Amino acid sequence: MSQRTVTSVVGGARLNGFHFRVLGLCSLLMIIDGYDMVSYGTVIAHLMDEWGMDPVTAGTLGSMALVGMLVGGMGVAPLADRFGRRPVMITCVAVASLAALGCAFTTGPGQLGALRFVVGVALGALVPNFNAMAGEFAPKNSRALFVTLVSSFYSVGGIGAAVFAIYAEPVWTWRGVFVLAGLPLLLVPVLLRYLPESPEHLAARGDRARLLAVLRRIDPHGDHTDVVVEPKAAADKAPLRRLFARGNVLNNALIWVFFAMCMLLSYGLNTWLPELMQTAGYPLGSALWNLVVLNLGGMVGAVFGGWLADRWNYRGTLVMYFGAASVSLVGLSFDPNAAVLNALLFVAGAATVGVLAIIHAFAVEFYPAGVRSTGVGWAAGVGRIGAIGGPTLGGALLALELPFQQNFIAVAVPGVIGAIAVAVVARRKFRLPASPPAAEAAAN
Structure with a gap:
């Protein structure tokens, strides 16, 4: 009897209700991330007035969650490669919710x-793991679509934060925005009951009984007694070192660059867009609706990008998205009329928030299972340097009181840098070191 790998079983399975349950749970977790990250941008004007903060201080405060995400992505997310995605993810949801409520x-x-930093640490570990999980449960021909579909729900959370601020903030003040951010704590019992463990992690641990139970849910009609299950070798327990083995240094550096550029664009716009639009003469209510349009574009752009990457390739899709981001942001600098403004904001959202989903899908596909949480976690973590720079750069630009046009032109530059980095790295493949088990090398 021929032997099969976990990857071949999952990749060849037909979609069923179990796939959509996993997809739904991961999407709910992305909504939490989107709401928490965008919520600060919806209250920043009120905080500046109430606490007398200048733009630079407000921008630095906005970066605290992103500093935490860097720490979480690099220091906490890799724990899932050892202990499993499920316990790490559930713990992170509980911690993020409690800290957000405290805000x-x-x-x-x-x-x-301080509390936003704790929220960031938890989310920084959560995001790469549920993105990896979405890819690990997806059939091969739907992997990019699964990951980008999950990532598109970041925009649902962002839209929810903006709409809630428009209608509820006048009644419940800015504090109500953070009270709502604590409600995902109620999701923890649901995750404990329904969130499965990654099949690839179970295979790596040699936990055959739990693995077969999960595989029967993924492919109910298959006979999985021939699936290869081999525990990780001892040398396999240092996945960080493996990221840089066999000439992978350039691969990682380029991935980190375009993660950073993407996050600079996405988080910078979500934090400062309302304030930037107010400097151009728009009232706060209208400026918050601009944030809604931006995130609607992000949701559509993420789903379309996943569909396109599955049928075309990551390199062309990502270069196209980074290019569209730069062009649309330069277009905004010309202070267009309302119709063109909203169209450009929609494209900017599709290309900046949307590309954030596609780069996660690219990273999930690029890194092998044994280093996936570490690779995606470090890419997202180092990318947070760009995310941290986004709010800080926006605050600095506002403090300089530059013309409206120059603000958007400055923000367009990272799109060009990101496109160049993608064009180089997407021509290369991750090289596995000789030490991992042959089964894992064959599976990836």
Whole structure:
């Protein structure tokens, strides 16, 4: 009897209700991330007035969650390669929810910054793991679509934060925005009951009983007694070192660059777009609706990008998206009329927030199973340097009181840098070191 790998079983399975359950749970987790990250941008004007903060201080405070995401992505996310995605993800949801709820009761920038940092650590570990999980449960021909579909729900969370701020903030003040951010704590019992463990992690641990139970849910009609299950070798327990083996240094550096450029664009716009639009003469309510349009574009752009990457390739899709981001942002600098403004904001959202979903799908596909949480976690973590720079750069630009046009031209530059990095790295493949088991090398 021929032997099969976990990857071949999952990749060849037909979609069923179990796939959509996993997809739904991962999408809910992405909504939490989107709401938490965009929520600060919806309250920043009120915080500046109430606490007397200047734009640079407000931008630095906005970066605290992103600093936390860097720490979480690089320091906590890789724990899933050892202990499993499920326990890490559930713990992160609980911690992020409690810290976000605490933000509602803060009385100054220091307290808010500390709690936002904790939120960021939890989300920084959560995001790469549920993105990896979405890819690990997806059939081969739908992998990019699965990951980008999950990532598109970042925009659902962002839209929810903006709409909630428009209608509820006048009644419940900015504190109500953070109270809502604590409600995902109620999701923890649901995750404990329904969230499965990654089949590739179970195979690597040699946990055949649990693995077969998951595979029967993925492919109910198959006979999985021939599936190869081999525990990781001892040398396999240092996945960080493996990221840089056999000439992979350039691969990782380029992936980190376009993660950073993408996050600079996405988080910078989501934090400062309302304030930038107010400097151009738009009222706050209208400026918040611009944030809704931006994230609607992000949702559509993410799903379309996943569909396109599955049928075309990652390199062309990502270069096209980074290029569209730069062109649309330069177009915004010409202060267009309302119809053109909204069209450009939609394209900018599709290309900046949307590309964030596609780069996660690319990373999930690029890194082999044994280093996937580490590779995606470090890429997302180092990318947070760009995310941290986004709010800080926006605050610095506003403090300089530059003309409206120059602000958007400056923000367009990272799109060009990202496109160049993608064009180089997407021509290369990750090289596995000789030490991993042959089964894992064959599976990837």
